[in-house]
Amino acid sequence: MTLGSAARGQLLETIETQRFGCEMSGSDLYSEILRVAAADVTSDGPIAGLLEPVADAPFGDAVILRFMGALHLLVLEGRAPQLAAQYPSVGGAPDRGLAAAVHRTVLEHRDEIAHRLTQGVQTNEVGRSAALLGGYLELGRLGLPLRVLEVGASAGLNLLFDQYRYLGAGGAAFGPAESPLAFSRPWFAREPELDLPLVVQERRGCDIAPIPIDTHEGRQRLRSFVWGDQPDRMARLDAALAVARDHPPLVDRASAPSWLRTQLAAPRAGCTTVVTHSIMFQYLSDEERRDMLEAIDAAGRAATSGAPFAWLRLEPGGDQAELRLTTWPGASTHLLARSSYHGPPVVWLAPDGGLLRPIS
Numbered sequence: 001m002t003l004g005s006a007a008r009g010q011l012l013e014t015i016e017t018q019r020f021g022c023e024m025s026g027s028d029l030y031s032e033i034l035r036v037a038a039a040d041v042t043s044d045g046p047i048a049g050l051l052e053p054v055a056d057a058p059f060g061d062a063v064i065l066r067f068m069g070a071l072h073l074l075v076l077e078g079r080a081p082q083l084a085a086q087y088p089s090v091g092g093a094p095d096r097g098l099a100a101a102v103h104r105t106v107l108e109h110r111d112e113i114a115h116r117l118t119q120g121v122q123t124n125e126v127g128r129s130a131a132l133l134g135g136y137l138e139l140g141r142l143g144l145p146l147r148v149l150e151v152g153a154s155a156g157l158n159l160l161f162d163q164y165r166y167l168g169a170g171g172a173a174f175g176p177a178e179s180p181l182a183f184s185r186p187w188f189a190r191e192p193e194l195d196l197p198l199v200v201q202e203r204r205g206c207d208i209a210p211i212p213i214d215t216h217e218g219r220q221r222l223r224s225f226v227w228g229d230q231p232d233r234m235a236r237l238d239a240a241l242a243v244a245r246d247h248p249p250l251v252d253r254a255s256a257p258s259w260l261r262t263q264l265a266a267p268r269a270g271c272t273t274v275v276t277h278s279i280m281f282q283y284l285s286d287e288e289r290r291d292m293l294e295a296i297d298a299a300g301r302a303a304t305s306g307a308p309f310a311w312l313r314l315e316p317g318g319d320q321a322e323l324r325l326t327t328w329p330g331a332s333t334h335l336l337a338r339s340s341y342h343g344p345p346v347v348w349l350a351p352d353g354g355l356l357r358p359i360s
């Protein structure tokens, strides 16, 4: 099949935008592979034919990352040895054989890659826990245990934030010392207070497509979307998966608004209920977004000092992600931190001594 010139133009633009994003995020491997893909699309090679059905997809559909995830999965599963030799995630190193290895893999696994182009990108970025932690610690100042409700939780790994270790300056630390996942000084300069008491009484998440991390396939799918030359992110994910083996997170298959309406049907006394999410709001339709905000607003209006409610979210704020916290009663909102989209480094912005005070 030959691409029309408009479709080719749009596809090349999508590839270049993604390539630039990979380059800016420090992934030389993915930037190089996408140069190979662009050259192939220009000359009507096998990648052009493969990507033809998604050529006019909007950038937000992340079809190029679906393609990269499909290649990485083949590498991780040992089914594309020539390409694996180019991927640091399995001990390889990129060299001049990259273009030939990409072409061969595409030709040999065309149908499987085409199928994966129809499935969304799904990550669970545990580095975001390093940003979210400061918000939970702030809520701990209220003096009540937390009831954590995460929407768009993916595999639920960020629900386990208090099972990870965070090391701060001067020996300060939060989380179990023996945790397989440790963040060393994830903050850019200032840090949240790490020695505040924090008890999670209940944790539960929802996702429209939860990833089953009790299966090899589910774990490999998550790993496939980590870029093949970003060993720190892969190591964090593997460590979090090890934590999850002992503390399996509970993630319901449900859409955020209806799930929240059920979970928030009545205020819960004796704990702080917190609705949380990270990099998920953009995936909702306008209607879902409105319904979710209505559910949060209704829970806020029903909150009392004995049954406080909070909304903690890490969502895009331009070049960086922003961590915001709203608490009820009172509906006060604060920008707590800015961070990279994958978590560290986190720029902690809340004042020393914190914002919230114990409920008397």
Ligand SMILES: C[S@@+](CC[C@H](N)C(=O)[O-])C[C@H]1O[C@@H](n2cnc3c(N)ncnc32)[C@H](O)[C@@H]1O
Pocket: 122, 123, 124, 125, 126, 128, 151, 152, 153, 154, 155, 158, 206, 207, 208, 209, 210, 254, 255, 256, 257, 277, 278, 279, 280, 283, 284, 288
């Ligand atoms: C970019 S991922 C982020 C996952 C996770 N929050 C993290 O930070 O690693 C977005 C997640 O939102 C989920 N999602 C999209 N629409 C949703 C909806 N209507 N209700 C619940 N989850 C949704 C997707 O399935 C996906 O797991």
